[in-house]
Amino acid sequence: MITENLITWQSRLPTWQQALQNAVRDPQELFALLELPPDLLQDTVWENPRFHLRVPRSYVARMQKGDIHDPLLRQVLPLQAEQLPFANFTTDPVGDNAASKGAGLLHKYQGRVLIIVTAACAIHCRYCFRQHYDYRENNSSELQAIYNYIQSDNSIHEVILSGGDPLSVKDSRLMELINLLATIPHLQRLRIHSRLPIVLPERVTPELIAALTQTRLQTIMVVHANHAAELDNSVTQALRKLADAGITLFNQAVLLRGVNADVESLVQLHERLFEQRVVPYYLHLLDKVQGAGHFEVSETEALSLIEAMRERLSGYLVPRLVREVAGLGYKLPVF
Ligand code: SF4
Numbered sequence: 309m310i311t312e313n314l315i316t317w318q319s320r321l322p323t324w325q326q327a328l329q330n331a332v333r334d335p336q337e338l339f340a341l342l343e344l345p346p347d348l349l350q351d352t353v354w355e356n357p358r359f360h361l362r363v364p365r366s367y368v369a370r371m372q373k374g375d376i377h378d379p380l381l382r383q384v385l386p387l388q389a390e391q392l393p394f395a396n397f398t399t400d401p402v403g404d405n406a407a408s409k410g411a412g413l414l415h416k417y418q419g420r421v422l423i424i425v426t427a428a429c430a431i432h433c434r435y436c437f438r439q440h441y442d443y444r445e446n447n448s449s450e451l452q453a454i455y456n457y458i459q460s461d462n463s464i465h466e467v468i469l470s471g472g473d474p475l476s477v478k479d480s481r482l483m484e485l486i487n488l489l490a491t492i493p494h495l496q497r498l499r500i501h502s503r504l505p506i507v508l509p510e511r512v513t514p515e516l517i518a519a520l521t522q523t524r525l526q527t528i529m530v531v532h533a534n535h536a537a538e539l540d541n542s543v544t545q546a547l548r549k550l551a552d553a554g555i556t557l558f559n560q561a562v563l564l565r566g567v568n569a570d571v572e573s574l575v576q577l578h579e580r581l582f583e584q585r586v587v588p589y590y591l592h593l594l595d596k597v598q599g600a601g602h603f604e605v606s607e608t609e610a611l612s613l614i615e616a617m618r619e620r621l622s623g624y625l626v627p628r629l630v631r632e633v634a635g636l637g638y639k640l641p642v643f
Contacts, residue, residue: 324510328430328476332363335386341365342381343373352376354386359439359599361386362432367507370540379535379567383433387602390434394601399440401595403634412448413457417637420466420499421458423448425474425485430508435562435603437595437632443472451488459492466497475504475511483519490523498525501560503532506539509546517553528556531586534568536576539584547584558589561627563610564603571616578617578625588627593642595632607631607642614643 321329332338335353338361339346349355363384371378407416412424427443429436448454458464467489474482489495500520504511520527529550533539539547551557559581563569568577578588591614594604605613610629617626630639 322513324508324513325478327364327366327508327510330365331430332365332368333361335361338363338368338381338385341368342371342375342378344376348376352387354388354390357386357390357599359386359432359434359436362429364430364508366510366542367431367538370537377566378537379573380537382566383435383534383564384431386434389602390599392601394596394598394604397596397598397601399598401437401597401634402632404438404441406635408446409457410446411450411453411457412446413454415457419463420468421464422468422470423454423474423485424471425469425482426472426477428476429471429473430476430504430511433503435564435594435597435600437597438472439597439599448485451485455488455492458489458495462494465495466499467495468499468501470501473502473504474500475502475516479513479515479519482516486519486523486525490525496526497528498523499528499530501530501532505529505531505546505550506533506543509542512546512549517549517555520550520555521553526556528558530558530560530589532561533559533577533581533586534561534564535573536580539577539580544580544584547581547586551585557584557586559586559627560590560592562592562594562603563605563613563629564594565605566603569605569609569613571613571620574613574617575620578621578627582625588625590639591627591629593629593631611643 335349335355339349367380371380404414407414409415414422424446425448486498489498547557568574581588593610594600614629629642631642633640
C-alpha cells in the first residue's frame, strides 16, 4: 500500500521531478547498469561517502557501457582516492564562508550577490567545491532578509542564483524569488548558474522558460558542461529552447584529469556548445576542495592545452582559463 501510494504520488509529479527522484544512488546499481565487473567496485569505489553518489538515469545512459574510464562516469563515481590527503585542499576552497552575509547570501564581488537557493542538485559532481558547505546554516529560506540586504545596497545590479542547483527547486519557488527580486529597482540582471540543462534536460519545460523570461530582469544562464559526450540530442534541444527564448547562454567547465584534460575533448566540447548558441565562458582550474585532489591538472599543463586550443579554434570558441582565489574580488585569469 505504501509503495502504491509512493508510485501514485510520483506519477503526479512533472517528468523532471520524477527523474530527479529516480536518480541512481547505489554504486552497485550503477555498476550493473554499466555492465562493469563487480570486483572493480571493491577495488576502486568508496561505497558510502558523506557526499553520496547521485546521478540521473538519462545521464547514465550517455556513458559507455563497460568503460570504467568513461569521462561522464569519472565525474560522478565516488572513488577511494577521495580519502587521500592532498596538501592545500580544504573544505572551503573559494572562501564562501568569509563571503557569507547570512540567509544564504554570498557577497564576494562588487555589484553582484549570489543566493544559495537550495542545497539540492540533480547530480553529485565529485569535484564540487561546495561538497562540504554547511547548507543548514546558510540557506535562503528567509526571503525577507535577502530582500532587505539587496534593497539596501544600490551598487548591486546583478543577482546570481546558485546552490546546490537553483533549477532543482519547483517553478513556484523560483517564481516567488524572481518576482521578489524584480521589485528591487536597482537590480538589472538575473544570472542562473545551473547544471540541470546538461544533466537533466527534462527540466527545461515551457513553465520554466516562462518563469525565466516573464520578468523585467535580463536573464543570463551559465550552464556547466565538461565533455561533449554530455551533449546528446535531449540536451541540445533543451539548450536551443533556452536560446530561442532569448536567454543568453554561457558555459563554464572545470578542467579535470581523467575527464577533459586533452585538447581533442576541449575542442569538441566548445564547438558543440557553440552549435547550440552557448558561448564558451570559463575553463576553471580545479578548486582545491578536499576529496578532489586526483582531478587536479597543473597550471603548466592547462596553459599548454589552451595554447593548443587556440591553434585549432576561432578565438571566440576558446574559454578564459581562470582560477578562483579566496578573498579576491574577481576570477584570476591564468593567461
Ligand atoms: S551540479 Fe554544481 S553544485 Fe551540484 S554537485 Fe555539481 S558542481 Fe556542485
